């Protein structure tokens with residue numbers, strides 16, 4: 001199994017020379033199974049870069065197949081979808097799993113982004129690829145070829161996100177962006193879901209200092225991610241969803257502090273993956 | 284009069300080393316008239332850093348009015364708005380000028396850009412006073428000492444061009460638009476480039492009227508900022524996407540006797556080296572009668588000379 005980061009930034013894309021090292025695109029991560037199964041986690045602007053790359057393979061010929069897992073429908077997690085080149089090629093097939101909302105079905109939410117006021121494409125129906133949408137909720141289990149997927153619903157401000165756990169043979173990856181624990185206390189049921197994952201990709205939007213005063217926004221601090229990783233005894237922890245105002249120097253510094261924090265908590269054996277655009281790891 | 288480019292990119296933001304020189308943020312241009320009004324064209328992702336600067340500077344005053352003139356509501360022109368810091372300061376008055384499509388309600392459309400399930404907070408959470416001004420076609424109004432006029436553009440679901448005249452110069456913002464020769468864009472989605480069949484007489488008439496109005500608005504303007512998303516080859520493959528090439532922009536600028544043309548709304552697939560080539564080629568189109576430049580994020584441009592001042596914004 002291979003994991004590649006295409007977008008690691010939170011909330012809004014942050015282009016500019018001072019984000020070149022870690023990247024300015026909003027969330028998108030791919031998991032490629034041992035037999036080539038492609039699972040895409042979230043469709044922030046990072047997916048546009050992935051799309052361009054995929055077009056040189058079967059997706060360019062309308063023979064591509066991918067599964068997209070959406071943590072939630074905030075803009076930064078879906079805004080790249082209309083610009084994901086494979087959606088325009090008839091014959092490609094995309095299966096989307098994600099969270100609906102109390103007020104609307106996931107398919108309507110995705111359709112809303114294409115509303116003609118906001119998008120010249122005007123409707124999902126105008127995309128060439130075949131798109132199938134499935135809603136998931138807390139505790140949903142399904143398979144994507146050889147990959148087993150399970151879900152947990154976790155708090156995100158006044159709403160929630162779906163975190164995904166993807167397993168193939170003995171390898172497991174958990175994707176948990178935009179998690180905000182009530183009172184900053186990592187939830188026991190989250191720890192149970194992350195348990196002994198080979199790679200935990202966990203929200204690290206804020207430094208501990210910035211987290212104070214922004215606690216209600218529904219994100220985690222670097223320290224909280226360290227706590228979650230140590231308590232769940234994961235093999236490696238990846239930072240993710242950096243605040244749009246953090247330049248490369250700030251993120252680099254926060255990562256040094258994250259390593260130190262892991263060690264302090266007794267997590268010396270946990271490998272720290274410093275998420276940046278273009279990075280591929282084998283968990 | 285000066286303008287500062289905070290976002291010059293079309294369609295979607297393109298972070299990364301290959302856009303460092305021209306910039307990766309979506310459309311946002313700040314007009315700096317000598318008379319102090321705060322006027323902004325569009326609210327793509329570029330507006331975030333402009334907002335931080337204003338919030339710490341002029342919007343930190345006891346009262347401050349910001350006028351944002353929207354070309355249209357496609358994502359690349361509105362997606363930065365909720366991240367505009369002055370919206371979150373109670374002393375500010377943010378006036379949103381736009382043209383609602385058909386009989387749509389302007390405030391209600393804008394409210395959809397910041398609301399669950401897409402965004403954690405909504406317009407009712409913004410601490411500033413937000414006002415909406417729904418503009419009619421060919422509207423004319425004043426913002427302080429700056430006179431503003433508009434003209435419709437050829438874009439899916441329509442867009443609006445703005446011209447601002449102040450005591451020390453003028454600038455016109457024409458983004459997004461297709462040329463006025465091939466295709467009249469309206470409410471319908473056009474799935475593929477049109478075939479050889481001709482436009483109806485009525486379409487031709489409307490395109491001619493639109494172009495005439497745009498040329499009239501651009502007459503003698505100091506700086507014409509124009510959508511040149513495509514190269515000519517790209518345009519030929521995608522005439523139905525609602526964007527122009529430098530050739531189309533130059534034609535309008537020359538007809539109108541504009542003094543300077545600034546290429547804008549760079550396609551996401553054009554990296555810095557592509558942009559260098561595009562500007563080099565475009566310069567030749569001016570026939571010595573027209574100054575042609577390309578917008579670069581962070582640059583402060585004097586509308587009279589078309590030149591960037593030394594004061595390049597830290598990004």
Ligand SMILES: [Zn+2]
Pocket residue numbers: 010011074076077177178241
């Ligand atoms: Zn997010």
Ligand SMILES: [Zn+2]
Pocket residue numbers: 293294357359360459548
């Ligand atoms: Zn645009």
Ligand SMILES: [Zn+2]
Pocket residue numbers: 120355357438459525
């Ligand atoms: Zn547009």
